[in-house]
Amino acid sequence: MHLRMHLQFFAGEKTERATPKKKLDQRKKGKVAKSQDVNTAFLLLFVFTILVVFGNSIKNTMTSLFExxxxxxxxxxxxxxTVHQVFSGATVEAAKMLAPVMVIAIIAGLASNFLQIGFLFTTEPLKFDLKKIDPIQGAKRIFSIRALVELLKSFFKILFIGVVTFTVIWIYKDEMMMLSFKDTESALAFFSRITTIMGISATFTLxxxxxxxxxxxxxxxxxxxxxxKQDVKDEYKNIEGDPLIKSKIKEKQRQMAARRMMSEVPNADVVITNPTHFAIAIRYDEEKATAPYVVAKGLDQTALRIKKIAKAHRVITVENKPLARALYGSIEIGDVIPEEFYKAVAEILAYVYRLEKKV
Incomplete structure (x- = not known):
């Protein structure tokens, strides 16, 4: 009993890599491996790049609007x-300024996700699930190992990015202290440049x-x-079917094929036997084939059944040991007789036709 419990424990232990089917099923549910930090880093990189490229144009538009x-x-x-005209005009100008940033942000979000998981569209995560609002499950997530890891990750991100941005400020501290002696435009240009440097530095750090x-x-x-291991076995059974059920299905198929084959024996012209081990039922019909063809064949017990059915329907049985053995091993049901057996089969059929004429 203890041994069985140990085996059940090890069978239930999750030690096997996920199968392609399970990964595909999880992917359809929207559960994939991706990092939100990659998305954030790409988004910041693209946005700061577009600000560098279009920054001067945005500044001119804003200045013009204020003037x-x-x-x-x-x-x-x-x-x-007049109020409608002012607000509509300001909205259009703001849209012109923000349009490049918004477009590039959307492209960055799509690109970062595509690089990580490829193309994926699913509505599964949007479906209502009571487990998502279960307070017990929520508490488990909050106090889980994963939550602790995420907390440590956030701490290190803040630490690294804080160090990088502070370093940038420290490098330019002297110039920053002298801003009181500069005009407004120079001060704004300085802060714009420092903000861009800090942003890009933080982005590369992230x-x-x-x-x-x-x-x-x-x-x-x-x-x-x-x-x-049991999960893998169960999945295999679901895909391939239970081996026991499959064997029963195959057995049923064999039985049906055997019944169809036996129903063709009464239509045969002759049954060639071994005499005890092999039985080959042959028919010649010019409308169906250019040569005689096999309608049934069997070994041992099946051969005996073929001979009994033939006898019951007065189909002539001819004993020819080498021919019966050769035909059984080289031809399938429904196939025409190979050319090398034409002469031997023709002689047997001629003999059968003579017997039938005498009768």
Whole structure:
């Protein structure tokens, strides 16, 4: 009993790598290995790149908008039409400024996901599931090992990115202290440049950390998908079918094929026998084939059944040991007689036709 319990324990232990089918099933549910840090790093990198490229244009648009507001709009009379015109115009200008950033952000999000998991569209994660709002399950997630790992990851991200950004500020601290002696445009240009440097530096730091996060996510994903030996066996049974059921199906198929074969024996012209081990039922029909063909064949007990049916339907049986053995091993049911056996089979059929004429 103890041995059986041990075997059951080891059979239930998840030690096997997930099968391709299980991975595909999980993928259809939206459960894949991906790092959100990769998405964030790509998003920041693309956005800061677009800000560098279009930053001057955005600045000019904003400056123009403010100048227009304080030189022209401020003198307008406040009416429904003027308010609508001001807000609609400001909205259009803001859309022009933000459009490149929004488009590149969408592209970055799609690209980072595609690089990690390829193309995947599923609505499974959106379906309502009571387990997601189960307080017990929620508490387990909060106090799980994975939650602790995520906390440590967040701490290290803050630490590394904080060190990088502080280093950038420290490098430019002297120039920053002298900003009080510069004009507004120079100060804004300085802060714009420093912000871009800090952003890109932090982005590359996050991108570096995201590599380790992705490796961890892959490891954790594979670990959670592991299967027990019994799981693998059950999945194989579901795919291939239970071996016992499959054997029964095959046996049924053999029985049906045997019945169909036996139903053709009465239509045979002759049965060639061994005489005890082999039986080959042959028919010649010019409309169906250009040569005689086999309608049934059998070994031992099947051969005896073929001979009994032949006898009951007055189909002539001819004993020819070498021919019966050769035909059984070289031809299947429904096939025409091979050319090398034409002469021997023709002689037997001629003999059978003579007997039938005498009768």
């Amino acid at each position: 227009h507001t304080f030189t022209e709009f401020i003198h307008w009379e406040v009416t429904e039409n 991108l570096f950390l995201s590599v380790f996060d992705y490796v961890y996510q892959r490891y954790d994903y594979e670990k959670n998908l592991k299967m027990s």
